[in-house]
Amino acid sequence: MHEPLIFEKSRRGRRAYAQAPAERAECTIPAEFLRDEPPMLPEASELQVVRHFTRLSQQNFSIDTHFYPLGSCTMKYNPRACNLLAMLPGFASRHPLGPDRYGQGFLACMHELQEMLKAVTGMKAVSLTPMAGAQGELTGVAMIRAYHVARGEPHRLEVIVPDAAHGTNPATATMCGCVVRELPTGSDGDIDLDALRRAVGPNTAGIMLTNPSTLGVFERNITEVAAIVHAAGGLLYYDGANLNAILGKVRPGDMEFDVIHMNLHKTFSTPHGGGGPGSGAVGVGIRLMPFLPIPIVGKREGKGDPEYFWLSEEHMPQSIGRLSGFMGNAGVLLRAYVYMRMLGRDGMRRVAEFATLNANYLMARLEQAGFELAYPGRRASHEFIVTLKRQAKSLNLTAMDVAKALLDHGFHAPTTYFPLLVPECLLIEPTETETREMMDRFADAMIAIVREAETDIRRLKGAPYTMPVRRLDDVKAARNLDLAWKP
Amino acid sequence: MLVAIGVPDVESLFDEIPKELLIKDLDGIPDALGEMEISRLMRARAAEDSGPSCFIGAGAYEHHIPAVVWDIATRGEFYSAYTPYQAEASQGTLQTIYEYQSMIASLTGLDASNASLYDGASALAEAALMAVRANRGTKSRRILLAAGVNGTYRKVAAAIAGSQGLTFDRLPLHTGTGTSDFSSLRDGSDAPVAVVIQQPGFFGTLESIHEITDLAHSQGALVIAVVNPTSLAILEAPGCWGEQGADIACGEGQPLGVPLSSGGPYFGFMACKNALIRQMPGRIVGRTTDLDGNPGFTLTLQAREQHIRRSKATSNICTNQGLMVTAATIYLSLLGQEGLARVASTSCRRTEELVEMLCAIDGVDHLFGGPHFHECGLRLDRPAGPVLDALAARGILGGIDLSGTNPELGNALLVCATETKTKADLEAYRDALRDIMS
Numbered sequence: 001m002h003e004p005l006i007f008e009k010s011r012r013g014r015r016a017y018a019q020a021p022a023e024r025a026e027c028t029i030p031a032e033f034l035r036d037e038p039p040m041l042p043e044a045s046e047l048q049v050v051r052h053f054t055r056l057s058q059q060n061f062s063i064d065t066h067f068y069p070l071g072s073c074t075m076k077y078n079p080r081a082c083n084l085l086a087m088l089p090g091f092a093s094r095h096p097l098g099p100d101r102y103g104q105g106f107l108a109c110m111h112e113l114q115e116m117l118k119a120v121t122g123m124k125a126v127s128l129t130p131m132a133g134a135q136g137e138l139t140g141v142a143m144i145r146a147y148h149v150a151r152g153e154p155h156r157l158e159v160i161v162p163d164a165a166h167g168t169n170p171a172t173a174t175m176c177g178c179v180v181r182e183l184p185t186g187s188d189g190d191i192d193l194d195a196l197r198r199a200v201g202p203n204t205a206g207i208m209l210t211n212p213s214t215l216g217v218f219e220r221n222i223t224e225v226a227a228i229v230h231a232a233g234g235l236l237y238y239d240g241a242n243l244n245a246i247l248g249k250v251r252p253g254d255m256e257f258d259v260i261h262m263n264l265h266k267t268f269s270t271p272h273g274g275g276g277p278g279s280g281a282v283g284v285g286i287r288l289m290p291f292l293p294i295p296i297v298g299k300r301e302g303k304g305d306p307e308y309f310w311l312s313e314e315h316m317p318q319s320i321g322r323l324s325g326f327m328g329n330a331g332v333l334l335r336a337y338v339y340m341r342m343l344g345r346d347g348m349r350r351v352a353e354f355a356t357l358n359a360n361y362l363m364a365r366l367e368q369a370g371f372e373l374a375y376p377g378r379r380a381s382h383e384f385i386v387t388l389k390r391q392a393k394s395l396n397l398t399a400m401d402v403a404k405a406l407l408d409h410g411f412h413a414p415t416t417y418f419p420l421l422v423p424e425c426l427l428i429e430p431t432e433t434e435t436r437e438m439m440d441r442f443a444d445a446m447i448a449i450v451r452e453a454e455t456d457i458r459r460l461k462g463a464p465y466t467m468p469v470r471r472l473d474d475v476k477a478a479r480n481l482d483l484a485w486k487p
Numbered sequence: 488m489l490v491a492i493g494v495p496d497v498e499s500l501f502d503e504i505p506k507e508l509l510i511k512d513l514d515g516i517p518d519a520l521g522e523m524e525i526s527r528l529m530r531a532r533a534a535e536d537s538g539p540s541c542f543i544g545a546g547a548y549e550h551h552i553p554a555v556v557w558d559i560a561t562r563g564e565f566y567s568a569y570t571p572y573q574a575e576a577s578q579g580t581l582q583t584i585y586e587y588q589s590m591i592a593s594l595t596g597l598d599a600s601n602a603s604l605y606d607g608a609s610a611l612a613e614a615a616l617m618a619v620r621a622n623r624g625t626k627s628r629r630i631l632l633a634a635g636v637n638g639t640y641r642k643v644a645a646a647i648a649g650s651q652g653l654t655f656d657r658l659p660l661h662t663g664t665g666t667s668d669f670s671s672l673r674d675g676s677d678a679p680v681a682v683v684i685q686q687p688g689f690f691g692t693l694e695s696i697h698e699i700t701d702l703a704h705s706q707g708a709l710v711i712a713v714v715n716p717t718s719l720a721i722l723e724a725p726g727c728w729g730e731q732g733a734d735i736a737c738g739e740g741q742p743l744g745v746p747l748s749s750g751g752p753y754f755g756f757m758a759c760k761n762a763l764i765r766q767m768p769g770r771i772v773g774r775t776t777d778l779d780g781n782p783g784f785t786l787t788l789q790a791r792e793q794h795i796r797r798s799k800a801t802s803n804i805c806t807n808q809g810l811m812v813t814a815a816t817i818y819l820s821l822l823g824q825e826g827l828a829r830v831a832s833t834s835c836r837r838t839e840e841l842v843e844m845l846c847a848i849d850g851v852d853h854l855f856g857g858p859h860f861h862e863c864g865l866r867l868d869r870p871a872g873p874v875l876d877a878l879a880a881r882g883i884l885g886g887i888d889l890s891g892t893n894p895e896l897g898n899a900l901l902v903c904a905t906e907t908k909t910k911a912d913l914e915a916y917r918d919a920l921r922d923i924m925s
Contacts, residue, residue: 002781006586006820019553020826021906025836027721029858033693035723040593041824049820050555053813057564059579064563070572078567081522087557087746090533095543096750097887099879102539105532106749119515131605131751134793134803142650171793171803175616177650180798218503249501250508265806273810274580275570275602275770277752293646321646325546325608325639325739326750338529344519345512356500361488368491379503407576415572418794436488462778467575469783477775477787481764483599484592485585 002468003055006042007485016046040487059468060274061412067438069362071383071415071427072166072214074244074266076355079339082270086334096326100309106330107308111297113337120340120348121243121260122253123283127292129328133241136261136280137172137208142320143259143284143291144206144235145176150291150318156233160199160207162191164215164419166241169208178205185421189217189375191225200232210239211255212246212381214419215374216359216427226256235259235287243267244431245356245382248349258285267351268336279332290318295327354432355382358439362430365443370450374422383429385422392424397453397460399424402446404471407464409445540912541884542841544862544903545689546607546637547750548742550717550830551907553821556744560814570770570806574785575777580809581784584772587816594719595712595736596726597758602770603807607739608640610755611683611713612647613768613802614737617759618681618709619653620801621734621766625707628652631679633699634660634667635688636713638892662895665692665855665864669699678706684733685713686722690901691838691862692855693722700729712736716743716756717834718860720827726760735759744818745811754808754815765791768802830906834861837904837913844917845902850924854899862903864889864896867924871900877923883916 044052061068068075086092091106100107114126130136141159148156159173162183170180181199186192196207207229211219219225229236238252238260244267252260264270264279272278284292295310310327313319343351359380366386367373374385391397403413403426415427430439453460464470494500501509520528541549560566564579571577571584584602591600604610615630632641632655645655656679658667666688682703686694700710712725712733725733741753759767765788773787793800822830838861845851845865854864867874871888878885886902893899904913 003582005582005589007589010823015823015825016553016821019551019821020829021833022829024825024829025832027832027835028839029693029721029835029860032697033723033858034721035596035719035727038824038828039590039719039724041590041822041827042820043823043825044820046553046555046821049817050559052820053559053583053817054562056579056582057559057562059577059582060564060568061573061576062564063567066576068569070569073569075567075569079522081526083561083566085526085529085533086748088529088533090535090537092746092748093541093549094536094749095541095549095747095884096547097543097545098539098541098884099876101879102884103536103749105535108532109529116516119513131609131808132804132806134805135605135609138647138803142646145650167793167795167797167800168803168805170798171796171800174798174800175647175651175803177652220503220505222508223505246504248513249510250504251510254508254510271566271810272569272806273808274565274568274577274583274813275809276806277605277754277808277811278806322639322642323609323646324643324751325606325637325753328750329605329752330749331746331752338525341517341520341525341528342522345516347519348513348516353497353500357488357492357497360492360494360500364492379500403573404575407573412576413573464575468578469575469781470778472574472777472783472785473775474785474787477773477785478790480775481599481787482774483585483588483764483771483787485589 005485006044006052009044009048010042012043014043014045016049066410066412067434067442068412069414069428069430070412071429072241074429074431076269076431077433078269078271079342082335082338085338086331091334104308107297109334109337111299111308113333114297116340117262117281117283120247121283122251123260124285125289125292126281126283127296128281128333129293129295129323130261130280130282131324131329132276132278133261133263133280134168134172135323136282137168138175139282139293139323140237140259140261141172141176141178143288146291146320147288148205156203156205158203159205163421164213165208165210166214169239189215189378190220193221193224196225196228200229200234204232204234206235206237208237208239210241212242216381216384217375217378218381222255241266242381245352247352249352253285259288264332264336269339270332270335277329277332279329291320293321293323294319351432358430358432358434359383362428362439362443366446369443369447374425383427386426386428387422388424391450395453396457399426401460402426402449405449405460405463406445408466411442411445539882539884542886542902542904542916543884545887545901546739547747549747549905549907550742552744552746555821556814556817559817560810565813566810571786578784581772583813583816585774585784587812588772590819591756591758594716595758596724597736598761599764600756600758601767602772603812604755604757604769604804605808606751606753606755608643609647610737610757611640612644614711614735614757615644615653615681616648617735617766617768618711621763622680622709625678625680627678627680628654629679630655631682632657633684633694634658635690635692635694636683636685637689664857665690666694669702672702672706675706679708681709681711683711683713687715687718687860690855690864691859693858696723696728700733704731709734714738716740717827717831720831734763740811740815743815745814752808752811754811766801769804769807833906837906837908838863841902841904841913844913845920848921848924854896861905862901865900865902867898867900870898874923878919881919883919885916
């Protein structure tokens with residue numbers, strides 16, 4: 001299974017002839033600006049390159065090949081049409097600085113996408129420019145800060161973050177020059193309201209919440225939470241990581257959130273691509289509208305067809321500014337647009353219903369099989385947490401062991417060791433696009449793994465056995481850094 | 488399934504949500520379209536945007552993209568995988584990133600690369616923050632930008648890093664050469680924490696990289712290089728600038744096999760010297776061994792990252808631009824060092840030819856003297872905006888009007904021609920412009 005590095009296949013002078021100009025052009029750039037040594041790039045034939053990367057692709061688990069219940073990541077099917085249509089030559093070859101007259105088709109899609117995202121979240125305005133969830137977070141917190149500064153309260157720098165939050169929340173607050181105040185979670189998975197009342201004050205900028213939370217449950221006291229934070233002069237930030245669970249059922253705007261980012265690569269099914277590109281579009285309520293990042297697509301209604309154009313600095317003088325060289329991950333946004341049009345009004349609601357049904361079904365099956373739930377008695381949202389703390393004690397079977405053993409059963413592992421406050425946890429999100437049969441097979445595999453641990457824990461500790469590599473030495477990787485090939 | 492769960496209907500699964508918050512219907516969302524209907528709509532809209540011949544660069548460049556690149560990158564195994572958290576089931580993505588890191592390190596002449604950032608502009612913001620963390624010799628948070636640094640990059644860096652107290656000043660533009668007047672850097676009174684040099688500069692001109700790098704280092708500043716990856720096939724690698732080399736290199740990866748696509752998704756690349764690796768943001772892949780002693784790849788140095796360090800992380804970035812990195816790695820493997828050098832030199836030559844043709848027209852002249860890469864400023868005898876509109880009406884996107892960003896340059900236009908342009912394309916531009924200018 002071992003695939004040599006592309007550099008190891010390289011032979012001097014070998015090339016993919018059809019892919020570059022027939023010769024090197026004469027260059028008038030003086031020698032002082034030129035490099036002496038050429039860069040070390042592989043020299044290979046086109047077929048070698050095709051084989052190499054095809055073989056590498058075959059060493060991946062992916063949604064298209066495997067059940068991928070990675071909690072909090074919403075690994076649902078990415079319809080192929082979304083990719084095909086976003087890559088149409090008219091879209092793919094359009095220069096970002098091309099005039100609006102050669103972009104009306106693209107801009108129309110973007111404007112309609114803005115409108116649909118407003119409708120589905122209950123927010124008043126949307127900017128599509130953030131290029132990932134974490135950049136959406138940065139946008140949101142920067143807008144909250146700009147809002148307080150504009151109101152003469154620049155001292156409001158405390159951002160309240162529940163202890164179960166994604167690491168990006170506190171990291172974002174720091175990047176925005178804010179201070180993090182961590183909030184404990186109650187034993188039932190809801191926010192501790194008394195702790196929240198003690199946490200808010202005259203320095204509160206706002207609170208960052210994921211709802212349903214990273215614990216896989218809906219925050220039942222959301223109305224009280226909103227009232228407490230708003231009464232203290234703070235704003236509410238909605239981390240849209242789990243928007244899939246409530247699509248078409250509840251809207252963050254109706255829960256009184258002031259700003260929201262959406263992970264279009266989760267809820268709206270744009271590809272995860274081995275780690276991006278994502279897209280972290282933001283939506284805001286009335287308070288934050290002037291601060292939205294630019295550019296945004298505007299629309300002029302006239303006699304004939306409407307005309308679409310970019311809103312920029314001159315239209316939005318209070319904007320927090322620009323976050324990308326151009327307008328963000330346009331091609332990702334086109335894929336999300338196609339997905340949303342294919343889902344339509346009723347389809348959106350079905351997303352939340354089937355995602356929730358699947359999660360609760362798989363949760364019920366695992367609970368009946370003896371797995372311990374982190375929050376028993378609660379409904380699962382679109383994901384839920386199993387804790388292996390009992391098996392870790394009695395069998396020395398850890399979440400890591402189960403994750404690796406699942407690979408041998410042909411399943412990608414759930415998210416492990418997150419959220420940090422649940423010991424030995426697996427965060428499981430089946431998504432709405434899986435069948436009952438697939439979830440049954442997964443539950444059977446989980447049961448089989450525990451049985452195996454009861455009889456032969458040593459063998460299990462060595463899993464996986466069927467992957468291209470066995471368990472990797474992470475300590476060695478960090479200690480003897482090898483980050484680039486050298487001849 | 489409902490029986491197994493123990494509820495009468497799907498609605499019951501939402502019974503923990505306060506009733507008054509539940510909505511009945513989604514106003515504002517149209518009815519569903521089938522694949523056939525949405526395909527018809529999208530094809531019509533893509534056709535609306537098709538056709539013009541593009542001579543715009545300014546940070547995003549049209550290059551030939553081999554068919555292999557996106558055919559392989561959109562294989563489901565790459566396209567629909569996620570961040571390689573389970574290394575054993577993600578060796579394809581991990582090895583691809585390791586090969587990518589190796590190529591970026593070699594192109595930039597530096598020791599280590601990360602697995603990408605969002606785009607060139609945001610990469611500069613991250614590089615500036617990294618420089619502040621790394622340069623412990625100074626308390627300054629002032630970043631000094633060479634005159635040729637893309638104006639939008641400056642805006643983006645200020646929007647992202649400004650709230651941590653970083654300020655971004657710019658060296659004056661030498662209007663004769665289109666490069667930086669860096670005499671103020673010599674006096675050393677207000678030494679910046681880092682100096683950013685873009686090579687080639689926004690106007691396509693070439694800075695005296697060796698001299699500025701040495702000067703910046705002598706003032707205790709780090710040097711951040713913003714570079715075009717195509718140009719690095721022939722231009723000096725940042726790691727070889729001056730006596731010690733630039734400390735950090737970053738830039739826009741789009742020219743490496745990524746379609747223009749209205750501005751994204753692209754990817755930002757970043758590389759640095761060994762000493763700075765632990766201050767680098769983003770994912771990093773390392774080569775190690777498995778239980779049997781065989782080589783394998785895994786995410787490493789994760790103690791820098793948000794999911795471990797939370798509020799003390801080097802950045803909040805997690806998901807980056809993985810699929811674009813896969814495409815770029817395939818692109819660079821196909822082109823190789825010779826192919827990329829041909830793309831770079833041919834693009835440089837095409838722009839020279841275009842500029843020569845256009846400057847033969849009355850009322851058109853060079854904006855700056857001195858050498859250029861594949862982009863060049865032109866001075867017109869009238870405002871550029873209406874000229875560009877007239878060109879666009881003839882199906883030619885003739886470049887960027889510089890009057891908005893650089894009013895001090897007068898009636899100026901920035902043009903770019905890459906290897907994709909033929910002699911006939913250049914002549915069509917010349918003929919249209921001559922007609923408009925006469």
